[in-house]
Amino acid sequence: QVQLVESGGGVVQPGTSLRLSCAASGFTFSNYGMHWVRQAPGKGLEWVAVISYDGSDKYYADSVKGRFTISRDNSKNMLYLQMNGLRVEDTAVFYCAKDSNHCSGGSCSSLDYWGQGVLVTVSS
Amino acid sequence: QSALTQPPSASGSPGQSVTISCTGTSSDVGGYNYVSWYQQHPGKAPRLMIYEVSKRPSGVPDRFSGSKSDNTASLTVSGLQAEDEADYYCSSYAGSNNFFYVFGTGTKVTV
Numbered sequence: 001q002v003q004l005v006e007s008g009g010g011v012v013q014p015g016t017s018l019r020l021s022c023a024a025s026g027f028t029f030s031n032y033g034m035h036w037v038r039q040a041p042g043k044g045l046e047w048v049a050v051i052s053y054d055g056s057d058k059y060y061a062d063s064v065k066g067r068f069t070i071s072r073d074n075s076k077n078m079l080y081l082q083m084n085g086l087r088v089e090d091t092a093v094f095y096c097a098k099d100s101n102h103c104s105g106g107s108c109s110s111l112d113y114w115g116q117g118v119l120v121t122v123s124s
Numbered sequence: 125q126s127a128l129t130q131p132p133s134a135s136g137s138p139g140q141s142v143t144i145s146c147t148g149t150s151s152d153v154g155g156y157n158y159v160s161w162y163q164q165h166p167g168k169a170p171r172l173m174i175y176e177v178s179k180r181p182s183g184v185p186d187r188f189s190g191s192k193s194d195n196t197a198s199l200t201v202s203g204l205q206a207e208d209e210a211d212y213y214c215s216s217y218a219g220s221n222n223f224f225y226v227f228g229t230g231t232k233v234t235v
Contacts, residue, residue, distance in 0.1 A: 106220030
């Protein structure tokens with residue numbers, strides 16, 4: 001069965017960096033686009049970034065563009081989110097999610113499997 | 125990059141139906157047939173309930189149905205059951221030259 005397990009969260013100070021990881025199993029990871037979605041405490045879902053099946057296409061929400069970088073290692077079935085210049089408003093549970101499509105050229109469809117999420121707290 | 129607009133809450137008695145709207149623009153909901161709906165119980169990860177406007181993934185009860193008209197998508201839950209009480213979010217693809225992907229504001233469904 002499909003499993004997505006995030007790790008790397010924690011409490012950090014504003015302006016610092018953190019890298020989230022997502023270990024994927026139960027499907028052919030290299031065939032699908034992958035997303036990061038976040039949810040601030042008590043708030044709704046916010047799409048963060050997507051990467052195509054082969055890593056050639058990446059798209060970001062305006063709120064993180066220039067600060068966050070999504071990447072993947074298909075040899076290890078791993079998805080990453082490098083977060084730099086963290087702000088208090090980045091505090092959230094971060095989910096990795098599998099797309100049902102390859103997302104090449106932006107051809108994404110829906111987020112059909114989600115991880116359990118990892119909490120990132122940015123506080124001084 | 126504004127969120128899609130959903131009503132904050134909706135409710136119904138067991139066995140009744142509830143419909144949730146999701147209003148966007150011609151750049152997202154109205155422009156693509158890539159509208160999805162997600163169910164989220166407290167403390168849990170979201171679950172895909174509807175994709176590509178009206179398709180149900182395997183395992184999702186046929187009580188859940190989706191539709192779209194112009195810039196507004198809708199999710200209908202028929203025959204409400206206690207376990208349907210949850211937050212529901214719509215989402216839409218918005219194009220690679222736009223803000224790409226957007227979620228709705230979320231609707232709390234109370235049974």
